[in-house]
Amino acid sequence: MWQIDKRPQFRKQYRLLGSERQKRVDAAILDLAYSENPAVKGEFKKILRVFAYELGRGDRIIYTIQYQDNTIVLLRVCDHKSAYGKD
Numbered sequence: 001m002w003q004i005d006k007r008p009q010f011r012k013q014y015r016l017l018g019s020e021r022q023k024r025v026d027a028a029i030l031d032l033a034y035s036e037n038p039a040v041k042g043e044f045k046k047i048l049r050v051f052a053y054e055l056g057r058g059d060r061i062i063y064t065i066q067y068q069d070n071t072i073v074l075l076r077v078c079d080h081k082s083a084y085g086k087d
Contacts, residue, residue, distance in 0.1 A: 002033050003071040010074040017077065024055045025077055038065055038072050050075065052083060 006014075014025060032038045032053065042051035042063065053061040060083040062076040076083060 002035070002038060003069070004029060004033055005071050005073045007073060007075050009076055013077045021055075021059060024059070025061065028053055028055055028061055029074070032061075032063070032072050038063075 014022065017025065032041055035041050039051060042053040042061075044051055048062075050062050050064050053063065055061065055077075058080045060076075060078065060080060061074060062078075062083055064073045064075065065071075066073060
């Protein structure tokens with residue numbers, strides 16, 4: 001199991017989500033934490049050097065992986081436009 005590190009920006013954005021969206025985020029975090037390799041769960045964004053886990057309806061979890069610490073660092077949870085700064 002992977003350790004989860006929720007950064008302040010992630011926590012702030014998570015609190016602003018509605019309860020249904022929070023449930024999707026919680027399910028995605030469990031999926032990442034129990035995956036053998038969380039890199040295959042998301043799409044790697046080469047320019048930003050992060051992974052993006054698609055939650056549906058345009059929402060994304062932006063994260064990085066620290067293999068040496070066995071940790072997934074959750075950076076942001078937001079809509080597509082906020083995640084990438086474009087449409």
